[in-house]
Amino acid sequence: MATELAEPRALVVRITAEADLILVRQTLRSEAIAAGLGLVDQTKVVTAGSELARNILTYATGGRGDVRIEQVHAGERRGVRATFHDDGPGIEDIELAMRDGFSTRGSLGLGLPGSKRLVDEMTVTSARGTGTTVVIVKWKR
Numbered sequence: 001m002a003t004e005l006a007e008p009r010a011l012v013v014r015i016t017a018e019a020d021l022i023l024v025r026q027t028l029r030s031e032a033i034a035a036g037l038g039l040v041d042q043t044k045v046v047t048a049g050s051e052l053a054r055n056i057l058t059y060a061t062g063g064r065g066d067v068r069i070e071q072v073h074a075g076e077r078r079g080v081r082a083t084f085h086d087d088g089p090g091i092e093d094i095e096l097a098m099r100d101g102f103s104t105r106g107s108l109g110l111g112l113p114g115s116k117r118l119v120d121e122m123t124v125t126s127a128r129g130t131g132t133t134v135v136i137v138k139w140k141r
Ligand SMILES: Nc1ncnc2c1ncn2[C@@H]1O[C@H](COP(=O)(O)OP(=O)(O)OP(=O)(O)O)[C@@H](O)[C@H]1O
Pocket: 051, 055, 056, 058, 059, 060, 086, 088, 089, 090, 091, 097, 098, 102, 103, 104, 105, 106, 107, 108, 109, 110, 111, 112, 113, 132
């Protein structure tokens, strides 16, 4: 949303290996706590972020990408935003990829739709050959 303002501090975690998922989860958790989110909402955004980071490992070229994690506010509201990016092959049909059970790797196909249900906002920007950017936002209740 254009009205969301980011705090000056943003943390970037590079995603290149399974072990990086731990740092992604820890960073999301600590920024969610700093934004005042409760335990359940912290866990929801961490779980969503973990799925999106895993998709980078699985689908991006060389399993490489990054995530930028920051606190955001819109008026009185505070929250946490995470922007996942990779320069991989992209998603040909985003609507299809967002459906429960759609997977090009014979997996459960729940990562993207499940993530969307766990957060307040999620936008996927991708096209074949242009990489993929997924932005999630979770607000403090
Ligand atoms: N970063 C990405 N780059 C390219 N394609 C992607 C990316 N993320 C997801 N996709 C595509 O979207 C599909 C759906 O992703 P989703 O995470 O929902 O399911 P999955 O990864 O196949 O299975 P699961 O996450 O349940 O193990 C993937 O199978 C893949 O084709």
